[in-house]
Every structure is written in C-alpha cells, then in structure tokens.
Amino acid sequence: MSDHFEPVIVGFLCNWCSYRAADLAGTARIKYAPNLRPIRVMCSGRVDPQFVLQALRSGADGVLIAGCHPGECHYVNGNIKALRRFTLLRKTLEQWGIEQERVQLLWASASEGTVLAAAVNRMTEDLRALGPLRWGEKVLGDNGAAHLVVEEV
Template sequence: MDENAYEPTIIAFLCNWCTFTAADLAGTSRLTYPSNVKIVRMMCSGMVDPKYVLKSFLEGADGVLIGGCWPGDCHYINGNMKARRRVALLHEVLERFGVEKERLWLRWVAASEGNMFAETVKEMTEQLKKMGPPSTKQRAIA
C-alpha cells in the first residue's frame, strides 16, 4: 500500500439502539470495513447537535456519517426525524461555503443490518477518496 495515499477520516455519530449495534454486529460477524471511520456512540441520532458536525469539519474531518433508526423505529419516538431536518439544514449551510453535501451522510441502519453498515462505510470512504480533501482541511480555522 502506498504510504502517501490519501486516506479520508470519517467521524461517525451512531445511535446506540440501531446503527451502533449494527456496527457491533458487523464486527462480531467478522465483516471487514475501512478503518477510516471513527465511531462516536450517541444515545440517539436526534442527540447529534449540529455543532458536533460543524466542529468535525472545522477540525479537519473529510466526512461525517450520522446513523439512526429507520423512521418509525426510533427508541425515543422521533429523534431520527429531528436529525433528518437538522442534516437538511446543515447541508444548506455547509454547501454555501463550499463543503459539499456528499461529505455529510445521514443513513438509516437497523440493529440487524450489520452488512449494510459495512457497505455504507465502504461506499462513503470510496466516494470521499474520489472527492479528495475538503477546503476546510487545508488551513487552521478559528
């Protein structure tokens, strides 16, 4: 492997009840997925404050993945729907300043969908590799 090859960093905020469990299942099922993803366990996708996403990008993340339960399955009834509106809002704000919406993913992954979690991470890593580093990565932003 080329040591200088570009390896994107993905910060993943995963819901404890579904996507985090799916990531766990992917591991116990011995599925492999790229180590580019750094997982932060949240109690709900609805707990992902937009500040966490903004801070991730300002600190040099190449992409952010938020994993939540399918609509209707939220452990807290509707946290995932709040997350969806916040991501729609973040897409607009980030794109205004040249951070493409393809860098911020919201995906529904149920606890049983370990396979889908591994596929999602693979897909996102490949896409980010094609895109190259974001403009936020080039300089120190305060």
C-alpha cells in the same frame, strides 16, 4: 501525508440501532474500511449540528450520522429530528462549498451490519475521490490563516 489519501470519517452512531449495527458487523466479521471513527450518542436526535461542524473543522474529511429507520426510533421520532437538522445543515455546508458526500445520514437497524459496513465503504470511496476536505481553504479561503484570528477573537 502519503500520496495515497485515506479519509477520516467521524460517525455519530445511535446507541440502539446503528451502534449495534456496527457491533453486528464486527461480530459477523464483515470487513469494511477502517476509516470510520465512531462516537456513540443515545439517539441520532442528539447530534447537534455543532458536532458536525466541529468534526469538519477538527480535521475529519466527512461525517456520518446514523440512526434507526424512520418509525423505529427508540425514542419515538428522534431520527426524524435528526433528518430535519441534517437537511438544513447540508444546505449550509453547500453554501460553503462543502460537497454533499462529506456529510451523510444513514438509517441502519441493529440487524443491518451489512448496511452499515457497505455505507462506510461507499462513503470512504466517495471521499477518496473527493480528496481531503481542507476546511481552512474552503470555508475561510486563505489556507486557514484567518482561522487563527477567528479562534482568538
């Protein structure tokens, strides 16, 4: 790793608003941090907390969940369910010593390319300041050696 740390962010973007917001950001040639790696889901309500945990375990430094604004969900209220899960998940992560900034929830409508780009920039800055996640150390407390054991059990 070079001395300059570039965080990796996994983005779960809902098909109807946020994925299109990212499309729009591109079409409008808005330049933003290339640190986001988007994964399309139909609805932010599809984001299983396990996806987030797996992303952090698999080396991501942060996870961005993005959906339609409350009241604008393509599926009525899937985003509200995402919000509930997010709130609970954040509490859990906090107990493991994982900083709040690492998992963020964003509302970005299909016309808000600028909002999405700005959020990615902001989050990238946040994570640059925090440094790498080091899941093994943080959650398992021993440089990840125990992790191997856990995985094999």
